[in-house]
Amino acid sequence: MITIQNLNFSYSKSRPLFREMDLQLKQGHIYGLLGKNAAGKSTLLKNIAGLVYPHQGKITVFGHDPQNREPSLLREISFIPEEFYLPSIRSDKFVRANAPFYPKFDQAYFEELIREFEIPLNQKLADMSYGQKKKYLISFGLATNTRLIIMDEPTNGLDIPSKAQFRKIMAATLTDDRCVLISTHQVRDLDNLIDAVILLDEYRVALNASVEDITTQFCFKKVKELSDSVLYAESALGGFNTIQRNQAAEDSRLDLELLFNAVTQRKEEITDLLK
Structure with a gap:
Protein backbone atom coordinates (compact mmCIF):
# COMPACT_ATOMS: atom_id res chain seq x y z
CA MET A 1 0.00 0.00 0.00
CA GLU A 202 18.36 8.73 14.43
CA TYR A 203 17.18 9.48 10.88
CA ARG A 204 15.49 6.11 10.33
CA VAL A 205 12.64 3.86 11.42
CA ALA A 206 13.82 2.32 14.68
CA LEU A 207 10.69 0.20 15.16
CA ASN A 208 7.80 -0.90 12.96
CA ALA A 209 5.82 -3.66 14.62
CA SER A 210 2.28 -4.67 15.42
CA VAL A 211 0.98 -4.37 18.97
CA GLU A 212 0.38 -8.13 18.88
CA ASP A 213 4.02 -8.86 18.01
CA ILE A 214 5.26 -6.46 20.69
CA THR A 215 3.12 -7.94 23.45
CA THR A 216 4.01 -11.47 22.32
CA GLN A 217 7.73 -10.80 22.68
CA PHE A 218 7.54 -8.51 25.72
CA CYS A 219 5.66 -8.36 28.98
CA PHE A 220 4.86 -4.95 30.45
CA LYS A 221 4.45 -5.18 34.20
CA LYS A 222 5.07 -3.40 37.49
CA VAL A 223 7.38 -5.12 39.95
CA LYS A 224 8.76 -4.36 43.38
CA GLU A 225 12.26 -5.63 42.62
CA LEU A 226 14.29 -5.95 39.43
CA SER A 227 15.43 -9.30 38.06
CA ASP A 228 17.65 -10.54 35.23
CA SER A 229 14.64 -10.88 32.94
CA VAL A 230 14.07 -7.11 32.93
CA LEU A 231 15.16 -5.42 29.70
CA TYR A 232 14.17 -1.90 30.68
CA ALA A 233 12.83 -0.32 33.87
CA GLU A 234 11.68 3.04 35.19
CA SER A 235 11.11 3.95 38.80
CA ALA A 236 7.44 4.12 39.83
CA LEU A 237 5.49 4.50 43.03
CA GLY A 238 6.07 1.32 45.01
CA GLY A 239 8.48 -0.28 42.54
CA PHE A 240 9.36 -0.25 38.86
CA ASN A 241 7.51 -0.25 35.55
CA THR A 242 9.34 -2.79 33.41
CA ILE A 243 9.64 -4.38 30.00
CA GLN A 244 10.63 -8.04 30.22
CA ARG A 245 11.03 -10.94 27.83
CA ASN A 246 7.67 -12.65 27.71
CA GLN A 247 9.01 -16.12 28.37
CA ALA A 248 5.83 -17.28 30.13
CA ALA A 249 3.53 -16.02 27.34
CA GLU A 250 1.75 -13.65 29.73
CA ASP A 251 -0.95 -11.24 28.60
CA SER A 252 -0.03 -7.64 29.28
CA ARG A 253 -1.13 -4.20 28.16
CA LEU A 254 1.24 -2.28 25.92
CA ASP A 255 2.71 0.77 27.65
CA LEU A 256 3.52 3.05 24.72
CA GLU A 257 5.42 5.59 26.76
CA LEU A 258 7.59 2.92 28.36
CA LEU A 259 8.22 1.30 24.97
CA PHE A 260 9.14 4.65 23.43
CA ASN A 261 11.67 5.37 26.18
CA ALA A 262 13.11 1.86 25.97
CA VAL A 263 13.65 1.97 22.23
CA THR A 264 15.25 5.41 22.26
CA GLN A 265 17.59 4.46 25.12
CA ARG A 266 18.28 0.75 24.52
CA LYS A 267 17.35 0.32 20.88
CA GLU A 268 19.18 -2.85 19.87
CA GLU A 269 18.11 -4.86 22.90
CA ILE A 270 14.46 -4.16 22.14
CA THR A 271 14.33 -4.09 18.35
CA ASP A 272 16.48 -7.19 17.80
CA LEU A 273 13.81 -9.32 19.48
CA LEU A 274 11.20 -8.11 16.98
CA LYS A 275 13.13 -8.95 13.81
Whole structure:
Protein backbone atom coordinates (compact mmCIF):
# COMPACT_ATOMS: atom_id res chain seq x y z
CA MET A 1 0.00 0.00 0.00
CA ILE A 2 2.68 2.52 1.07
CA THR A 3 6.32 1.74 0.36
CA ILE A 4 9.27 3.96 1.17
CA GLN A 5 12.73 2.98 -0.06
CA ASN A 6 16.02 4.70 0.73
CA LEU A 7 14.36 7.99 1.63
CA ASN A 8 16.76 10.88 2.15
CA PHE A 9 15.38 14.25 3.17
CA SER A 10 16.58 17.43 4.83
CA TYR A 11 15.61 21.07 5.04
CA SER A 12 19.29 22.06 5.16
CA LYS A 13 22.57 20.30 4.36
CA SER A 14 23.70 20.54 7.97
CA ARG A 15 20.54 18.97 9.41
CA PRO A 16 19.36 15.76 7.75
CA LEU A 17 16.04 14.32 8.87
CA PHE A 18 16.06 10.95 7.08
CA ARG A 19 18.93 8.85 5.80
CA GLU A 20 18.15 5.83 3.64
CA MET A 21 14.85 5.28 5.43
CA ASP A 22 12.78 2.23 4.54
CA LEU A 23 9.18 1.74 5.63
CA GLN A 24 6.18 -0.28 4.52
CA LEU A 25 2.61 0.30 5.64
CA LYS A 26 -0.30 -2.04 4.94
CA GLN A 27 -4.03 -1.65 4.69
CA GLY A 28 -6.29 -2.61 7.58
CA HIS A 29 -4.15 -1.01 10.29
CA ILE A 30 -4.10 2.06 12.52
CA TYR A 31 -0.44 3.03 12.90
CA GLY A 32 0.86 5.23 15.69
CA LEU A 33 3.84 7.29 14.54
CA LEU A 34 6.09 8.23 17.47
CA GLY A 35 9.37 10.07 17.81
CA LYS A 36 11.18 12.76 19.72
CA ASN A 37 10.64 16.42 18.89
CA ALA A 38 12.27 17.21 15.53
CA ALA A 39 12.58 13.51 14.66
CA GLY A 40 10.69 14.20 11.43
CA LYS A 41 7.20 12.87 12.15
CA SER A 42 5.38 15.72 10.40
CA THR A 43 7.86 15.71 7.53
CA LEU A 44 7.37 11.99 6.96
CA LEU A 45 3.61 12.51 6.76
CA LYS A 46 4.09 15.34 4.27
CA ASN A 47 6.36 13.17 2.12
CA ILE A 48 3.72 10.45 2.01
CA ALA A 49 1.01 12.98 1.11
CA GLY A 50 3.15 14.61 -1.59
CA LEU A 51 3.40 17.97 0.16
CA VAL A 52 7.21 17.84 0.23
CA TYR A 53 9.47 15.75 -1.97
CA PRO A 54 12.35 13.41 -1.12
CA HIS A 55 15.88 14.41 -2.13
CA GLN A 56 16.64 10.78 -2.87
CA GLY A 57 14.69 7.58 -2.67
CA LYS A 58 11.27 6.43 -3.74
CA ILE A 59 7.78 6.63 -2.23
CA THR A 60 4.76 4.84 -3.67
CA VAL A 61 1.20 5.15 -2.37
CA PHE A 62 -1.35 2.84 -4.02
CA GLY A 63 1.17 2.40 -6.82
CA HIS A 64 1.50 6.16 -7.42
CA ASP A 65 4.34 8.58 -6.74
CA PRO A 66 2.75 11.20 -4.43
CA GLN A 67 4.97 14.02 -5.69
CA ASN A 68 3.17 13.81 -9.06
CA ARG A 69 0.00 15.06 -7.29
CA GLU A 70 -2.30 12.97 -9.46
CA PRO A 71 -6.00 13.62 -8.77
CA SER A 72 -6.67 9.87 -8.75
CA LEU A 73 -4.34 9.56 -5.75
CA LEU A 74 -5.21 12.81 -3.97
CA ARG A 75 -8.88 11.85 -3.79
CA GLU A 76 -7.80 8.79 -1.75
CA ILE A 77 -5.76 10.75 0.82
CA SER A 78 -7.24 12.70 3.70
CA PHE A 79 -4.56 14.76 5.45
CA ILE A 80 -5.41 16.47 8.76
CA PRO A 81 -2.43 18.70 9.65
CA GLU A 82 -1.35 19.98 13.03
CA GLU A 83 -1.34 23.57 11.78
CA PHE A 84 -4.33 24.62 9.72
CA TYR A 85 -6.49 27.49 8.57
CA LEU A 86 -10.28 27.56 8.40
CA PRO A 87 -11.93 30.37 6.44
CA SER A 88 -14.53 32.78 7.76
CA ILE A 89 -17.45 30.89 6.22
CA ARG A 90 -20.15 28.61 7.53
CA SER A 91 -19.96 24.84 7.41
CA ASP A 92 -22.41 24.33 4.54
CA LYS A 93 -20.35 26.56 2.24
CA PHE A 94 -17.12 24.81 3.27
CA VAL A 95 -18.63 21.41 2.47
CA ARG A 96 -19.97 22.57 -0.92
CA ALA A 97 -16.53 23.90 -1.84
CA ASN A 98 -14.44 20.93 -0.66
CA ALA A 99 -16.54 17.75 -0.64
CA PRO A 100 -16.68 17.44 -4.48
CA PHE A 101 -12.94 16.66 -4.47
CA TYR A 102 -13.77 13.39 -2.68
CA PRO A 103 -16.14 11.12 -4.64
CA LYS A 104 -16.94 9.00 -1.56
CA PHE A 105 -17.75 11.90 0.76
CA ASP A 106 -20.58 10.86 3.11
CA GLN A 107 -22.73 13.81 4.15
CA ALA A 108 -24.81 11.78 6.59
CA TYR A 109 -21.70 10.44 8.31
CA PHE A 110 -20.24 13.95 8.47
CA GLU A 111 -23.37 15.23 10.22
CA GLU A 112 -23.24 12.25 12.60
CA LEU A 113 -19.66 13.11 13.57
CA ILE A 114 -20.56 16.78 14.04
CA ARG A 115 -23.25 15.73 16.50
CA GLU A 116 -20.94 13.28 18.26
CA PHE A 117 -18.29 15.98 18.75
CA GLU A 118 -20.96 18.53 19.73
CA ILE A 119 -19.65 21.11 17.26
CA PRO A 120 -21.86 24.22 17.02
CA LEU A 121 -22.57 25.16 13.41
CA ASN A 122 -24.37 28.41 14.15
CA GLN A 123 -21.16 30.41 13.61
CA LYS A 124 -18.44 30.81 11.02
CA LEU A 125 -15.64 28.28 11.13
CA ALA A 126 -13.00 30.94 11.82
CA ASP A 127 -14.89 32.00 14.96
CA MET A 128 -14.79 28.55 16.55
CA SER A 129 -12.38 27.68 19.34
CA TYR A 130 -9.21 25.83 18.41
CA GLY A 131 -10.58 22.55 19.76
CA GLN A 132 -13.83 22.94 17.82
CA LYS A 133 -11.91 23.67 14.64
CA LYS A 134 -9.77 20.58 15.15
CA LYS A 135 -12.84 18.40 15.69
CA TYR A 136 -14.48 19.91 12.62
CA LEU A 137 -11.47 19.04 10.44
CA ILE A 138 -11.36 15.50 11.87
CA SER A 139 -15.06 15.08 11.09
CA PHE A 140 -14.66 16.32 7.53
CA GLY A 141 -11.53 14.22 6.98
CA LEU A 142 -13.20 11.01 8.14
CA ALA A 143 -16.34 11.73 6.10
CA THR A 144 -14.26 11.79 2.89
CA ASN A 145 -13.97 7.99 3.22
CA THR A 146 -10.51 7.94 1.68
CA ARG A 147 -8.34 4.83 1.72
CA LEU A 148 -5.52 6.67 3.50
CA ILE A 149 -6.12 8.91 6.52
CA ILE A 150 -3.13 10.88 7.81
CA MET A 151 -3.41 12.77 11.09
CA ASP A 152 -0.70 14.98 12.55
CA GLU A 153 -1.16 15.57 16.29
CA PRO A 154 -4.97 15.22 16.08
CA THR A 155 -5.53 15.36 19.84
CA ASN A 156 -3.72 18.67 20.36
CA GLY A 157 -6.27 21.19 21.62
CA LEU A 158 -8.83 18.56 22.63
CA ASP A 159 -10.07 18.33 26.19
CA ILE A 160 -10.31 15.00 28.01
CA PRO A 161 -13.92 14.20 26.96
CA SER A 162 -13.11 15.08 23.35
CA LYS A 163 -10.05 12.79 23.39
CA ALA A 164 -12.27 9.94 24.58
CA GLN A 165 -14.72 10.71 21.77
CA PHE A 166 -11.84 10.77 19.29
CA ARG A 167 -10.64 7.31 20.31
CA LYS A 168 -14.17 5.94 20.10
CA ILE A 169 -14.74 7.40 16.64
CA MET A 170 -11.36 6.32 15.27
CA ALA A 171 -11.82 2.75 16.51
CA ALA A 172 -14.88 2.49 14.25
CA THR A 173 -13.22 3.91 11.13
CA LEU A 174 -10.89 1.05 10.26
CA THR A 175 -11.76 -1.14 7.29
CA ASP A 176 -9.78 -3.82 5.48
CA ASP A 177 -8.91 -1.47 2.61
CA ARG A 178 -8.03 1.57 4.71
CA CYS A 179 -4.79 2.66 6.38
CA VAL A 180 -4.75 5.19 9.20
CA LEU A 181 -1.50 6.90 10.21
CA ILE A 182 -1.54 9.03 13.36
CA SER A 183 1.46 11.07 14.51
CA THR A 184 1.58 12.24 18.11
CA HIS A 185 3.93 13.13 20.95
CA GLN A 186 1.08 12.51 23.41
CA VAL A 187 1.51 8.76 23.33
CA ARG A 188 -1.12 8.00 25.95
CA ASP A 189 -3.77 9.43 23.62
CA LEU A 190 -3.23 6.39 21.38
CA ASP A 191 -3.73 3.79 24.11
CA ASN A 192 -6.17 1.04 23.04
CA LEU A 193 -6.50 2.63 19.60
CA ILE A 194 -3.55 1.72 17.40
CA ASP A 195 -2.66 -1.82 16.35
CA ALA A 196 0.85 -1.05 15.08
CA VAL A 197 3.71 1.20 16.20
CA ILE A 198 6.26 3.12 14.11
CA LEU A 199 9.07 4.82 16.00
CA LEU A 200 11.51 7.25 14.38
CA ASP A 201 14.98 7.68 15.81
CA GLU A 202 18.36 8.73 14.43
CA TYR A 203 17.18 9.48 10.88
CA ARG A 204 15.49 6.11 10.33
CA VAL A 205 12.64 3.86 11.42
CA ALA A 206 13.82 2.32 14.68
CA LEU A 207 10.69 0.20 15.16
CA ASN A 208 7.80 -0.90 12.96
CA ALA A 209 5.82 -3.66 14.62
CA SER A 210 2.28 -4.67 15.42
CA VAL A 211 0.98 -4.37 18.97
CA GLU A 212 0.38 -8.13 18.88
CA ASP A 213 4.02 -8.86 18.01
CA ILE A 214 5.26 -6.46 20.69
CA THR A 215 3.12 -7.94 23.45
CA THR A 216 4.01 -11.47 22.32
CA GLN A 217 7.73 -10.80 22.68
CA PHE A 218 7.54 -8.51 25.72
CA CYS A 219 5.66 -8.36 28.98
CA PHE A 220 4.86 -4.95 30.45
CA LYS A 221 4.45 -5.18 34.20
CA LYS A 222 5.07 -3.40 37.49
CA VAL A 223 7.38 -5.12 39.95
CA LYS A 224 8.76 -4.36 43.38
CA GLU A 225 12.26 -5.63 42.62
CA LEU A 226 14.29 -5.95 39.43
CA SER A 227 15.43 -9.30 38.06
CA ASP A 228 17.65 -10.54 35.23
CA SER A 229 14.64 -10.88 32.94
CA VAL A 230 14.07 -7.11 32.93
CA LEU A 231 15.16 -5.42 29.70
CA TYR A 232 14.17 -1.90 30.68
CA ALA A 233 12.83 -0.32 33.87
CA GLU A 234 11.68 3.04 35.19
CA SER A 235 11.11 3.95 38.80
CA ALA A 236 7.44 4.12 39.83
CA LEU A 237 5.49 4.50 43.03
CA GLY A 238 6.07 1.32 45.01
CA GLY A 239 8.48 -0.28 42.54
CA PHE A 240 9.36 -0.25 38.86
CA ASN A 241 7.51 -0.25 35.55
CA THR A 242 9.34 -2.79 33.41
CA ILE A 243 9.64 -4.38 30.00
CA GLN A 244 10.63 -8.04 30.22
CA ARG A 245 11.03 -10.94 27.83
CA ASN A 246 7.67 -12.65 27.71
CA GLN A 247 9.01 -16.12 28.37
CA ALA A 248 5.83 -17.28 30.13
CA ALA A 249 3.53 -16.02 27.34
CA GLU A 250 1.75 -13.65 29.73
CA ASP A 251 -0.95 -11.24 28.60
CA SER A 252 -0.03 -7.64 29.28
CA ARG A 253 -1.13 -4.20 28.16
CA LEU A 254 1.24 -2.28 25.92
CA ASP A 255 2.71 0.77 27.65
CA LEU A 256 3.52 3.05 24.72
CA GLU A 257 5.42 5.59 26.76
CA LEU A 258 7.59 2.92 28.36
CA LEU A 259 8.22 1.30 24.97
CA PHE A 260 9.14 4.65 23.43
CA ASN A 261 11.67 5.37 26.18
CA ALA A 262 13.11 1.86 25.97
CA VAL A 263 13.65 1.97 22.23
CA THR A 264 15.25 5.41 22.26
CA GLN A 265 17.59 4.46 25.12
CA ARG A 266 18.28 0.75 24.52
CA LYS A 267 17.35 0.32 20.88
CA GLU A 268 19.18 -2.85 19.87
CA GLU A 269 18.11 -4.86 22.90
CA ILE A 270 14.46 -4.16 22.14
CA THR A 271 14.33 -4.09 18.35
CA ASP A 272 16.48 -7.19 17.80
CA LEU A 273 13.81 -9.32 19.48
CA LEU A 274 11.20 -8.11 16.98
CA LYS A 275 13.13 -8.95 13.81
